Amino acid sequence: MLRNGQTLTSAPCRVPTPSLLGIETSCDETAAAVFSLEGNLLSNLVASQHEVHGRFGGVVPELASRKHVERIEEITHAALNRAGVGWSDLRAIAVTQGPGLAGALVVGVSFGKALAYALGVPCIGVHHLEGHIASAWLEYPDFVTPCIVLVVSGGHTHLYLVPQRGEYRLLGKTLDDAAGEAFDKGAKMLGLSYPGGPALDRLAQTGDPSTVRFPRPYLNKGRFNFSFSGLKTSLLYYLRDRQSRQESSLPAHVAAGYQEAIVDVLVEKSLRAVRQYGVTGLAVVGGVSANSRLRAVLQARAEKEGIRLALPRMHFCTDNAAMVAAAGWWAYQEQRWASWDLDAQPGLAIEAMEPFPSFVRRGQGR
Ligand SMILES: Nc1ncnc2c1ncn2[C@@H]1O[C@H](COP(=O)(O)OP(=O)(O)OP(=O)(O)O)[C@@H](O)[C@H]1O
Ligand SMILES: [Mg+2]
Structure with a gap:
């Protein structure tokens, strides 16, 4: 007998789906998405904070960070459930590294790194703009x-x-x-x-x-x-x-x-x-x-x-994790893993893109 009174029946046999989890917390959207390693988007969930910031007429960074902390775990679970994917299916975690609000980014980066470490899979730092750019190929894979x-x-x-x-x-x-x-x-x-x-x-x-x-x-x-x-x-x-x-x-x-x-x-x-x-x-x-x-x-x-x-x-x-997962999937294919000292970079300027690992093409070194 299980705690909630259900009896344990044999679990339906689930086919493993090797996948990548994308996480986005750079501003006022807490988002998680699952991408199969075959390149299909399996789920894409966004928890917007508009109701939190609306009465201030703009994003309040401290409130954004707190909301991310409250919501990130729940939205990640929901994204995995929606995709029909379990923890053991995850092969990598891609997370927005910057640019964005410092406190907001730290929540996603810490969560993503901890999850990757616990699961024994690589973590990938995604530049927020590369995420936006990847959304074009997410929609039109042969663009x-x-x-x-x-x-x-x-x-x-x-x-x-x-x-x-x-x-x-x-x-x-x-x-x-x-x-x-x-x-x-x-x-x-x-x-x-x-x-x-x-x-x-x-x-x-x-x-x-x-x-x-x-x-x-x-x-x-x-x-x-x-x-x-x-x-x-x-x-x-x-x-x-x-x-x-x-x-x-x-x-x-x-x-x-x-x-x-x-x-x-x-x-x-x-x-x-x-x-x-x-x-x-x-x-x-x-x-x-x-x-x-x-x-x-x-x-x-x-x-x-x-x-x-x-x-x-x-x-x-607008901000979503599907684009982060898509950019992360490109990086995954090129094995562009982040090191464990991956950190949030709020001011990651566009001019800094060239030396940034996510923007260095394979074979050009870091
Ligand atoms: N229908 C619309 N018409 C005009 N602007 C819009 C519309 N929908 C969203 N926006 C604008 O898009 C912006 C939000 O976009 P996005 O979420 O990509 O920005 P951000 O993540 O805050 O910034 P960045 O991506 O540059 O770091 C806001 O300025 C918002 O007003
Ligand atoms: Mg954006």
């Missing part, structure tokens, strides 16, 4: 290379030339705010609730983007660099001006006009890179790639210009 990849998220707006999977050449990046920040700060000015990007997207869907025109920063300069802080200031001045003249412009039109300026710059620069480097594929990844207007414009332009477009489905755009 063409060389290609251009735009990573457009809460902390990054980076344009890469990717000659082959695992090799990233930075063409340009934002000189100030990331596009996600521009969405979030713009949403705040418009009085929308956190998280701002999706709220602004929803509001803009009911507005006309041509009613209020905002500047397109850096559209025709800075080559492949971006700048969004001036756009944010334009919105601030626009709203102040309207208020002082006691004119009310419909918020939906303002949101649509503001969004259109961001989308225009992102699309034009990405397509310019595609043309200049003579590639046929464009992948757009990261939280902002969930934006409905960006997706619609990209799809229309890609179709018109005969470009293959990789636009991962919504739940692969």
Whole structure:
């Protein structure tokens, strides 16, 4: 008789599924995913903390860390159960090493390392951006290379030339705010609730983007660099001006006009890179790639210009562990294990990618 009154019957015979566990805790999502070593995503669970941070209007790092501690074990169990995978099936643990919030990253890295050590399997440190990039191949396993990849998220707006999977050449990046920040700060000015990007997207869907025109920063300069802080200031001045003249412009039109300026710059620069480097594929990844207007414009332009477009489905755009597992699976195939002194690296800059083990191709040494 078992403790809860059940009798012990013979367990159904389970076929082992050699797998890899992915863990993501870089910001305000606690996420776990299981990937089979054959390359199939078996489960992908995300526990979002939006309700925790919403009343503060942004992520509170200390609260994020505490929530990760509370949830990481439970979400890992749930991901394994959903995948039908047991501890003994795990062959490696891949965990986001950085960049991100220090305390939040430490939770995932400590948990992942401890689990790997206990199971006697390797631990793999994943760069958060390589995770976002991997989401394109997660969705489109045969996506063409060389290609251009735009990573457009809460902390990054980076344009890469990717000659082959695992090799990233930075063409340009934002000189100030990331596009996600521009969405979030713009949403705040418009009085929308956190998280701002999706709220602004929803509001803009009911507005006309041509009613209020905002500047397109850096559209025709800075080559492949971006700048969004001036756009944010334009919105601030626009709203102040309207208020002082006691004119009310419909918020939906303002949101649509503001969004259109961001989308225009992102699309034009990405397509310019595609043309200049003579590639046929464009992948757009990261939280902002969930934006409905960006997706619609990209799809229309890609179709018109005969470009293959990789636009991962919504739940692969914002932070998730499937992308970490996918990037970890690439590393696993190349046996790029981390050492046991793997540590969280909150400021892991994009410029630091080259010497970072996860970004060094096999045969080039560490
Ligand atoms: N539909 C949307 N429209 C516009 N922005 C969106 C939408 N959905 C999410 N975002 C934005 O995406 C960002 C979150 O993306 P993501 O989770 O990839 O960022 P992050 O992990 O915080 O930053 P990074 O990946 O750069 O470290 C936020 O700025 C959010 O407002
Ligand atoms: Mg992210």
